[in-house]
Amino acid sequence: MIIKEFCAENLTDLPKVDSAAIKRVELCDNLTVGGTTPSYGVIKEASTYLHEKGVSLAVMIRPRGGNFVYNDLELRAMEEDILKAIELEADALVLGALTEDNHIDTDAIEQLLPSTQGLPLVFHMAFDQIPLEEQKAALDELVDLGFARILLHGSANDQPIAANVEHIKDLIDYANKRIEIMIGGGVTADNYQELCDQTSATAVHGTKMI
Template identity: 25%
Template structure:
């Protein structure tokens, strides 16, 4: 295992999740609702409650529906309002992603999100994995100083099957302002080997630190992952 501390982000869907993740040693939360749909925008009340309950950064997903990552004008108007609301509610960052019909990063939409975020950083979520060309998509995101993380499974359903792809993305982003955040399918048992093989500096856990059937966050599992990644 590497000596550097690897950032650990954990998905929270409730205040109890957030507290358990923080106690277990998570560095950051991704706050969502509808985990079974890949994550949708949580309520303002939930954002405020979680921000008040923990001392670690809370990144909030802004995703109005799970139909696709191509949004119409009405969808996007809602998203911009949610970005501003999340910022006002104390979010550390928003987690967002949008593609064009040709499966490229929607530059114009992203510019508008950066403006709405008003200095708040962005994570580009797994819409990235549906891009036509992941390296080309990453190059676009590297043009945006506000995009500080890219959440990816390397274009595969499980990131554990995308070691080469993730390592290539990590190398491409090296030395930039943007960090590759590897997630989807990570397990306690395999995370150490995965990090060694890819040299990734940040990992994202959802079901891997939960009980059966997307249950509540298990503080002990989070603590075990934290130990494996370097305390």
């Protein structure tokens, strides 16, 4: 079974979500910069609405656009946003943090972990910024840190996801079901099945899933 996740920038398109087809929604703001943390009110209304439809809600925790290197002030803001998202009954948290040389910032993530209170964690497309030859080691790190999923495109550039299928399949094979690999960035309701057939992915994500 392929799990389809709709990426929602706000509340506008949520009435279009068909729970028979879409099992998860990732809620964020500012998709033009790759997504940031939505407001308290947006999370609250999305959580109530989606849970009534039997759809799970993953909330983006990202204080700004740009890179994924965060200072202490930003990390404290992320902790507060995590606590609010949990209070509003988010089912998962979508976050990521990297060092200046594009490795997983384990110190930053370990600082955030207590506030997540065991909620499933998704490492977002910051993963694509990690050098390709180091992504398997990064995957191992995320497993050790307790992440449930990785959302990725397969490359750090804007090339079509179809050009990345071999690399994605290699990562999925390496993960060996220890962590879910969810593909996104150009995945649509029209092409997801073919991409899943090519990569062995069982979870897809996008703004054009509905």
